[in-house]
Amino acid sequence: MNKKSSKKGINMILTIIFSVIAVIYLYPIFMIISNSLKIESAISTKSALSLPTLDSFAGFSNYIYGIQKMNFLSSFFYSLYITVSSVVLIILCCSMCAWYISRVDSLLSKILYYLCVFSMVVPFQMVMFTLAKTADTLKLNTPYNICIIYLGFGAGLAVFMFTGFMKSMPMEIEEAAMIDGCSPIQMFFRVVAPITKPTMISTAILETMWVWNDYLLPTLVLDIKKYRTIPMDIQYFRGSYGSVQMGPMMACIVITIIPVIVLYLFAQKYIIEGVIAGAVKG
Amino acid sequence: MxxxxxxxxxxxxxxxxxxxxxxxxxxxxxxxxxxxxxxxxxxxxxxxxxxNYTKIFSDSSFVDALKFTSVFSIVSTILINVLAFTVALLLIRGIKGTNIFRTVFFMPNLIGGIVLGYIWQILLNGLLSKWELPLLALNEKYGFIGLLVLMSWQQIGYMMIIYIAGLQNVSSDIIEAAKIDGAGSFQTLFKVQIPMVMPSITICTFLTLTNSFKLFDQNLSLTGGEPAKKTQMLALNIYETYYSRSGAQWKGIGQAKAVVFFLLVVVISLIQLKITRSREVQA
Structure with a gap:
């Protein structure tokens, strides 16, 4: 009995300690929101940690300014478009490719599989210059077709994850469908794809986290004067110190992270399962 | 078929x-x-x-970046994994609010490196100036610590999730058996739980080590390599060699650096996998 109550006591203390840590953990995000509500003259290095006062409270003027003057909405659109098109393309093409690899035992399958695994280790700096040049030559340098580059560079992880899952799928279902007169195309979309759905969601989440936040690849491939994704936008404005207004800048950072956090709170279960699935396959 | x-x-x-x-x-x-x-x-x-390859090592900025990156990778890998494992171990006890804590700790992962770097730059510079210490861009020691804090904040949640999944897979029968055989909680931890979650440790150390070694976005936005390239890591050094230096020879040297960088990543990954894989046990 005594032992039980002492365990309860320890758990209580742990809850308190973790609550304090959780508050500290959230503080950076809170700080950026509080600063985005200050007027320009009240923002300085020293006062970054203090709350806006009655005099320095700016309301939402920074947000309005940021959205209008910094062309933030167009960056948001480009980021969204690039992420959605790339992830859809990666999931579709790589799951088809992975099914071929896991069902056809040929030299092509083997080479492709090992190349994909290999590509996951290669750091981006190794190919950044030549990749940007290749994209230029093939005119793949607009937000509308950069998804082909993302498919190429993101194929490694996706093919690896899909192949891992599909190899463990029982062949009997497909054999039965085959006897019933299914063509390979029908078989893929009617039989294999529905079974693979959980892996598709996990892979889509991992690839979305990568593409949405990616900075260097779009910077090198896209023309920065014409098209900017959100990470490029923030680096671009922050890089040109002095001329940039900090308030609108921080308002843009807040607009960037709020949708991600809201999405996370709704899709938390899938995101965490995606992370675990990715780790198990690795 | x-x-x-x-x-x-x-x-x-x-x-x-x-x-x-x-x-x-x-x-x-x-x-x-x-x-x-x-x-x-x-x-x-x-x-x-x-x-190009012979010129790499006469470029002192590359050697400095290599040293900085190596020290940073080792320190951050150990720090992140020890903290993430501890948090995971405490959270599987089923204390009140476990779900909220898990949600909060994982959240920073979803924010991109560039944005994270700027948030922390504002926060850390605010703290440093309050304590009347030199700012991030002026002191390499604080730059190093700042990067470490930022990476821990971002990655502990991710690794914690993987460790929680691993620890929950250890069947309670085995832990029960160890307790009956007279093992204390420390013995259970080191002789049973840690060996059983070795696959999770393998993947987590692999991820943290390669993430730290290949770090670019956070490095660029938090310190930008300041002061005087002292906090510049390898990926940023290669980028600068390529795009910020004038002179006909630098692009070739930058590419040669990238090849060396790639080979280092491969060798480190293989060594790390070999060491931790050899300690994995079957239940």
């Missing part, structure tokens, strides 16, 4: 294969070739043999 799918290879394999060739295979092969050349644009190329 095998044969009927095989006929459809242009549909199933060709799209991915083409994109993979454009996005990875060709740039990779071409990159290796260019590391033996002197070039400013891709039209004027002169093969110089190994000259």
């Amino acid at each position: 095998n044969r009927s799918i095989k006929k459809y290879w242009p549909l199933f394999v060709l799209p991915t294969l083409t994109a993979f060739a454009i996005g990875f295979i060709w740039p990779f092969v071409w990159g290796i070739f260019l590391s033996f050349c002197k070039f400013t644009t891709v039209k004027k190329i002169k093969i110089v043999g190994l000259a």
